[in-house]
Amino acid sequence: MKNKKNLLAFPYLLWSAGFIIIPLCMIFFYGFTDKTNRFTFANVVSIVEGENLKALGISILLALIATLICVLLSYPLAYILSGSGMKQSGFMIFVFILPMWMNFLLRTLAWQTLLEKNGVINMILHFLHLPVLNIINTPYAIVLGMVYNFLPFMILPLYNALSKIDPSVIEAARDLGANSFQTFVNVIFPLSIPGLISGITMVSVPALTTFVISDMLGGGKILLIGNVIEQEFKQANNWHVGSGLSIVLMLFILLAMGLTAKYDKEGGSYF
Amino acid sequence: MKATLKKLYVLLILLLLYAPIITLVVLSFNASKTRAKWGGFTMKWYASLFRNEQVMNALYTTLLLALLSALIATLIGTAAAIAMNSMQAKIKMYFTAVTNIPMLNADIVTGISLMLLFLAIDATFGFPTVLLAHITFNIPYVILSVLPKMKQTNRSVYEAALDLGATPAYAFFKVVFPDILPGVIAGFFLSFTMSLDDFIITHFAKGPGLDTLSTKIYTEVKKGIKPEMYALSTLMFLTVLILIILVNYIPNIQKEKNLKENTRYEKGMVH
Amino acid sequence: MAKDKQLIKLDHISKSFGNQLVLDDLDLYIRENEFITLLGPSGCGKTTTLRILGGFETPDKGTVYFDGQDITHLPPNKRPLNTVFQKYALFTHMTIAENIAFGLKIKNKPKTYIQDKIKYALKLVNLDGFENRMPDSLSGGQQQRIAIARAIVNEPKVLLLDEPLGALDLKLRQDMQYELIRLKNELGITFLYVTHDQEEALTMSDTIVVMNQGYIQQIGTPEKIYNEPENAFVADFIGDSNIISATMIEDYLVEILGARFVSTDAGFGKNKPVDVVIRPEDVELVKPEEGIIQGTVTHVIFKGVHYEMEVMANGHEWLVQSTSMFPVGTPVGIKVDPYNIQTMHKPESEDEEAIGVEE
Numbered sequence: 001m002k003n004k005k006n007l008l009a010f011p012y013l014l015w016s017a018g019f020i021i022i023p024l025c026m027i028f029f030y031g032f033t034d035k036t037n038r039f040t041f042a043n044v045v046s047i048v049e050g051e052n053l054k055a056l057g058i059s060i061l062l063a064l065i066a067t068l069i070c071v072l073l074s075y076p077l078a079y080i081l082s083g084s085g086m087k088q089s090g091f092m093i094f095v096f097i098l099p100m101w102m103n104f105l106l107r108t109l110a111w112q113t114l115l116e117k118n119g120v121i122n123m124i125l126h127f128l129h130l131p132v133l134n135i136i137n138t139p140y141a142i143v144l145g146m147v148y149n150f151l152p153f154m155i156l157p158l159y160n161a162l163s164k165i166d167p168s169v170i171e172a173a174r175d176l177g178a179n180s181f182q183t184f185v186n187v188i189f190p191l192s193i194p195g196l197i198s199g200i201t202m203v204s205v206p207a208l209t210t211f212v213i214s215d216m217l218g219g220g221k222i223l224l225i226g227n228v229i230e231q232e233f234k235q236a237n238n239w240h241v242g243s244g245l246s247i248v249l250m251l252f253i254l255l256a257m258g259l260t261a262k263y264d265k266e267g268g269s270y271f
Numbered sequence: 272m273k274a275t276l277k278k279l280y281v282l283l284i285l286l287l288l289y290a291p292i293i294t295l296v297v298l299s300f301n302a303s304k305t306r307a308k309w310g311g312f313t314m315k316w317y318a319s320l321f322r323n324e325q326v327m328n329a330l331y332t333t334l335l336l337a338l339l340s341a342l343i344a345t346l347i348g349t350a351a352a353i354a355m356n357s358m359q360a361k362i363k364m365y366f367t368a369v370t371n372i373p374m375l376n377a378d379i380v381t382g383i384s385l386m387l388l389f390l391a392i393d394a395t396f397g398f399p400t401v402l403l404a405h406i407t408f409n410i411p412y413v414i415l416s417v418l419p420k421m422k423q424t425n426r427s428v429y430e431a432a433l434d435l436g437a438t439p440a441y442a443f444f445k446v447v448f449p450d451i452l453p454g455v456i457a458g459f460f461l462s463f464t465m466s467l468d469d470f471i472i473t474h475f476a477k478g479p480g481l482d483t484l485s486t487k488i489y490t491e492v493k494k495g496i497k498p499e500m501y502a503l504s505t506l507m508f509l510t511v512l513i514l515i516i517l518v519n520y521i522p523n524i525q526k527e528k529n530l531k532e533n534t535r536y537e538k539g540m541v542h
Numbered sequence: 543m544a545k546d547k548q549l550i551k552l553d554h555i556s557k558s559f560g561n562q563l564v565l566d567d568l569d570l571y572i573r574e575n576e577f578i579t580l581l582g583p584s585g586c587g588k589t590t591t592l593r594i595l596g597g598f599e600t601p602d603k604g605t606v607y608f609d610g611q612d613i614t615h616l617p618p619n620k621r622p623l624n625t626v627f628q629k630y631a632l633f634t635h636m637t638i639a640e641n642i643a644f645g646l647k648i649k650n651k652p653k654t655y656i657q658d659k660i661k662y663a664l665k666l667v668n669l670d671g672f673e674n675r676m677p678d679s680l681s682g683g684q685q686q687r688i689a690i691a692r693a694i695v696n697e698p699k700v701l702l703l704d705e706p707l708g709a710l711d712l713k714l715r716q717d718m719q720y721e722l723i724r725l726k727n728e729l730g731i732t733f734l735y736v737t738h739d740q741e742e743a744l745t746m747s748d749t750i751v752v753m754n755q756g757y758i759q760q761i762g763t764p765e766k767i768y769n770e771p772e773n774a775f776v777a778d779f780i781g782d783s784n785i786i787s788a789t790m791i792e793d794y795l796v797e798i799l800g801a802r803f804v805s806t807d808a809g810f811g812k813n814k815p816v817d818v819v820i821r822p823e824d825v826e827l828v829k830p831e832e833g834i835i836q837g838t839v840t841h842v843i844f845k846g847v848h849y850e851m852e853v854m855a856n857g858h859e860w861l862v863q864s865t866s867m868f869p870v871g872t873p874v875g876i877k878v879d880p881y882n883i884q885t886m887h888k889p890e891s892e893d894e895e896a897i898g899v900e901e
Contacts, residue, residue, distance in 0.1 A: 005354050009366060012351035012410065016369040019407040023384030024372070030387060077284050080277045092281075094515075099288045101511045105470055105488045106504040109496065110291030113298065118305070120294055151288070168631040171598050174618040175625045176645035176696060186644070190635045201375075209377035212470065216492060226379055233383055233475065243387070246380050253377060 027250075030243035043244025052228055052245065059225040060252070062139060063207035066146035070154040070203045071196070073147070078158035078195075082165075093159055100152040108216045111145055112136070115217070137219030145213040146203075153202035161195025162188070205253055225249060292508060299501035316502040323499060329487040332398070333467060336483060340405035341462035347406070348413025349455050355414070356421040370411045381408060382475030389476065396478030404476035405466045412465055413458035420454030464514065467507075549574045549699065549732055550595065555604035557590055564590045565601070566756045572700070572734060573749075577726050579735040581743040582753035583779070588736045591753075592702050595734065596625045609699075619648075623700040624693035628708060630685045632677040638664075638688055639673040645696040663691035666725065683714045690725070700732040707742065719745050740780045744768060752776050773886050777819040784820045784861055788885075789813060796885060799856035801835045803878060807885040817886045822863040824882035827853070833875015839868045 034040045046052055081092050099107065114120045115136040122132045135141045165188060173183040211226030218224075225245065232242030299317070303310025320326055355366050373381050385404045394400055424447055432442035470485035477486060484507070491500055550572040557565040565587045572578050580588035593599040594606060597618035606614045613621060624645070633641050639660050646656045664670050667687035677685055686706055693701055703722075707715045723746055726733050737743055743750050744764045752759040752767060752775075760772045771777035774785050788798040793808035798818055810816055830836045837855025849867045853860040855876055868874055 005357055006362070007354070008350040009354035009358070011347045012366070012414075015347060015407070015410065016366075019385065019388070019403060020369055020372055023381075023388040026387040026391060027380070027384050073284060076280060080281055083277075095285065096288065098512070098515065099292060101464060101468070101515055102292060102508050103468055103470075103485060103488070103504070103511075105485055105492070106295065106500075106507065107291065109488065109492055109500065109504070110295050112492070113496065114291055114294055148287070148291070151284075166629070166631060168627045168629065169633060171596075171618065172625070172627055172631040172633075172692075173644070174598075175596060175621075176692065177619045177648040178644075179617075179619050182648055187633060191633075193635075205375070205377055209379050211379065212489070229379060229383070230474075233386065239383075239387060239390070242383060246383060249377060250380060253375070257375070 027243045027246055030239050031247040032244075034240060043240050044247055045244075046241055047245060047248045051223070052225070055223045055228045056225045056248070058139070058222065059208055062143055062146065062224070063204050066143050066150065066207045067200055067204045069143070069147050070151055071200065073151060074154040074158050074199065075196075078155055078162050082159055082162035093156070096155050097152050104149060105212065105216075107149055108145055108213055111141070111148060112216055115141055115144075136217065137221055139218070139222060141217040142214050142222060142224075145217045146207045146210065149213065150203040150206055153206075154199040157195040157198040157202065158192065159195075161192045165191050201257060204256055208252065208256075209249060292504075295501050295504040296508070298498065299505045301498070301501075304498060316498040317506075320499040320502045320506075325482070326484075326487060326499065326503065329482040329484050332481060333483040333485075336398070336402060336405055337463045337466035340402055340409050340466045341459050344406050344409035344413050344462045345455060345459045348410045348458060349417050349451075351410070352414045352417035352421055352454075353451075355418060366414075370414050373408050374411050374415075378469075378471040379475075382472040385472065386475040396476065397481050400478070401473055401476045401481065401483070404472050405469065408469070408472060409462035409465060412461045413455075416458035416461060417451055417454040420451040424450045460514065460517075464511065467511070547574045548572070549609060550734075551607040552591070552594070553605045553607065555591070555594060555601045555606070557587075557594065557599065557601050564756050565594075568604070568756070568758065570751065570758065570761075572732060574699075575730060575732055576748045577723070577733045577735065577746055578749045578751065579737060579743040579747040580751050580753055581737060581740060581779075582759075583738055585755070586753040587756040588738075588753050589704060592625075592704050592734065592736045595623065595700075596702050597621050622698060623702060624696050624698040625702040625704065626686075626689050626693050626706045628704045628706065630677075630682075630689040632685055632688060632692070634677050636677075637673065638669075638675050638677065638680075641677065641688060642692045642695055644692065649696075659695045663695045666694070666728070667691045667721075682710050683718065686710065686718065687721075690722075694725075694729060694731075698731065700734060701729075703733060703735045705737055706735075707739075708737075715742070722746060744780070752779060754779075770884055771819055771886065774817050774819070777817075777884070777886070782822050782861055782863075784822065784825065784858075786818050786820070786858060787888075788816050788818045790816050790885065794880075796883065798883075799835065799858050801856065803834060803883055804880045805883045805885060806881045807883070810885065810887070815888050817888055819884040819886065820878055820882060822850070822861040823848070824878060825853075825860055825862045825864075826877040826879070827851075827862060827864055827866075827868055828875045828877050830873045830875045833877050835876045837874060837876060839870050839872045839874060842867060842870055 031043050032039055032041070034042065047056060077096070081096075112119075115133070116122070117132075117134065117136065119136070125132050135144070169187060169191070170183060173187045174180075178186060209226045211224060211230045214222055214224045214227055229242050229245050229249070232238045232245065236242075300312050300314070301308075301310055302313035302315070351366065355363055358366070382404075385400075385407065389396060389400050428446050429442055432446045433439065437445065468485070469483075470489060473483055473486055474489070477483070482490075484503070488500060488503070491497060548571045552568055552570040555565055555568040556563070564585075568587070568591065570591070580591055582588050590599060594601050597613075597616060597620075600615065604614075605612055608622065633644065636644070642660045642663055643656050646659060651659075660673060661670075664672055667690055669684060669687055669691070672680070672684070672688070677688065680688065686709075689706070690701075690703075706722075707718050710718060719742060722733070722735075735743075735746065744767075747764055749761065750764055750767045751761050754775055760767060760776045762770075767776065768780055771780060771783075777783050777785055786798055788796050790796050790807075790810040790813070791802065792812050793810075794805055796803050796805045796807070796816070796818060805818075827833075835855045837853045837860065839851050840854050840859070841852040843850045844867075845863075848863045848865050851862045851864065851868060853862055853874060853876065860876060862876075
């Protein structure tokens with residue numbers, strides 16, 4: 001009976017082996033071989049070459065900044081929405097998540113339209129006799145695009161974590177003598193850390209690996225590691241180097257997850 | 272005072288999230304071809320959008336792709352989730368891990384890994400490869416929607432049905448399936464929207480002749496924005512909005528309907 | 543005498559949530575060192591009263607005095623009392639030791655003092671050696687003890703307990719009742735206990751406050767509440783009872799279901815309609831000719847310590863508890879000793895009718 005039920009998972013077993021496990025192995029195969037199929041570290045090591053290293057550096061920097069801004073913007077928002085003061089906070093959270101369902105490219109296109117030299121924002125600034133904004137095709141525009149596109153990924157887990165906190169735990173802290181600030185630092189914030197962690201992961205991974213945002217808002221002038229990999233595959237047809245760089249990228253994703261998971265455990269204690 | 276500040280903050284973030292979308296909607300009705308000026312209200316961009324054969328083809332491809340991939344992913348994913356619920360821990364660990372890989376990994380890595388696979392088996396890049404890719408990243412969403420519902424089901428209800436003489440299959444479809452149906456439906460719609468929205472993985476899995484709306488937008492934007500794209504954005508936003516509302520309210524409507532029928536039934540019993 | 547000192551006084555407290563009036567002009571005082579229980583069905587306002595004392599709700603009207611000082615608008619962290627919450631409300635991200643230390647660390651107590659206190663508190667609740675465990679790894683009863691330990695290390699003058707045993711199973715609940723009495727005696731502080739469980743209230747309290755629909759129905763010792771309920775609601779809520787409409791013929795004589803019983807109550811006037819309460823264990827079954835009323839046994843259930851029987855007599859189903867058994871169908875006589883008949887005024891207004899018992 002039990003074995004019979006396991007049969008239901010058989011199609012997925014085949015599918016996952018064929019389309020998840022094997023493709024992943026192929027990246028490793030290409031990443032560690034050269035064009036004559038001989039083993040080499042050269043593809044992975046090519047990350048330290050000038051252009052590639054620069055791209056990785058900028059990617060990490062911009063992803064960190066974007067993640068930080070997302071945290072700073074989302075935390076107060078999630079805190080307000082999860083608070084008892086707001087009625088229908090479920091509906092409110094829906095309103096905040098809705099833009100995420102708009103096509104990713106169109107959302108980015110919208111910012112292109114807004115930020116352009118003769119774009120909507122500058123029209124308004126000009127009309128108000130204020131200095132115009134020239135950030136299109138700069139790293140600032142890319143960070144803005146990342147924040148805008150990935151902000152809901154931060155809001156949602158934070159909101160979930162905060163609204164799951166039992167109000168009586170907060171009352172218990174107050175009852176034991178903590179003022180609102182101490183209650184926040186010692187109880188509310190530590191309990192929200194799991195949400196914060198998954199928010200950080202959900203924002204930093206796509207921000208680190210994007211090539212669309214930098215393409216559309218960076219004007220092709222700023223290469224992120226995602227752009228480099230995309231070009232290796234779609235233009236240079238150099239799958240070996242592309243795979244090698246992808247392995248490095250995966251290492252960084254794993255590292256980010258490991259770090260956050262470790263911090264999560266340490267976040268368990270306080271004072 | 273504090274409450275006002277909170278409301279102001281919430282409004283500010285809402286403005287940040289919706290301003291770009293509203294801009295796109297407004298510009299889609301702008302008669303002037305430069306977005307810097309308001310040239311009066313027009314529907315002509317919508318008209319030319321519908322006359323644009325390439326866009327219409329892309330739309331057809333996108334919808335067919337979303338429908339097929341969501342259907343197949345729902346079948347495979349639901350079966351897998353049902354099996355996973357009563358699986359031995361060790362086997363289950365494989366499925367959990369394999370489900371998490373596409374969720375946690377960067378889209379670009381998933382995309383190139385599939386591209387490498389298709390290259391290795393010498394597949395022709397086109398609709399079938401994109402469909403396979405979409406099914407692959409959709410299955411985890413179905414599993415993650417169905418699995419929690421499966422956990423909630425009461426095992427003794429299923430056993431009671433067996434005890435009363437039902438065959439396992441009959442018992443499953445009569446008493447377990449209705450309980451997990453909301454999860455299955457949610458998984459289907461989630462897959463459908465994910466497929467609609469995807470660009471990165473499609474970008475690597477498609478061949479030169481094929482375009483979805485996302486890839487079409489990407490190439491169009493690189494050539495320079497045409498006002499038709501604004502019209503397309505508006506329509507897509509509206510479509511997703513309607514879809515989301517349906518997904519969120521259909522279960523409720525269903526519940527109310529059931530409730531009504533139940534009361535009717537009970538009233539019938541009284542007579 | 544210090545023992546009778548009023549520690550807390552609730553003065554004309556009213557509170558509503560939306561349109562719903564939860565507390566209506568409530569007056570109550572709590573003496574130092576007493577174990578006082580607020581008892582009533584859900585929605586009677588007992589938890590709201592506790593939350594007003596704890597500082598989690600502000601009354602719409604009225605004043606809360608603590609030791610003579612107005613604390614109505616003092617935030618919870620500044621009040622000299624601590625709460626044990628219904629579902630324990632332990633901090634799941636901290637160890638047991640950190641949970642217990644929370645209040646002391648906030649007050650910047652020295653480390654050695656905190657360590658000593660943790661040890662002392664864990665010993666007090668019989669959980670020595672649990673310092674480094676996490677709350678999730680503890681059973682419900684253990685978590686409850688930690689919640690109590692966490693509150694008492696702060697040496698509050700009053701401990702507020704909000705249905706702390708509600709989530710525990712029967713056996714554990716009974717053990718914890720004795721534990722709480724022991725704790726109260728060892729600590730020598732005031733316990734304010736909220737529950738809907740009449741047995742819990744009778745077992746532990748010095749004083750019981752019976753509440754219903756935002757009003758206090760009766761205040762008294764457990765014996766007084768049980769033996770001399772002031773109205774039908776209290777009688778019905780505290781234990782099983784026969785509540786019967788009757789007429790007070792004159793002082794010391796009451797007519798119940800057409801038969802005259804001698805009673806010890808006086809001062810109701812002549813021929814006044816009243817309610818009488820007779821506890822099932824106080825109904826004596828005798829031979830038919832020896833009883834004041836005659837009837838027939840209709841049901842018998844064996845309950846371990848006693849038999850529970852129902853006797854149909856003069857159109858009323860009497861609930862009777864007795865150690866001797868009368869088989870179903872036996873004709874019996876019913877006798878009640880005068881001091882076992884508790885006479886109560888009939889509810890006067892319709893408003894009071896609403897708080898009465900449902901049959």
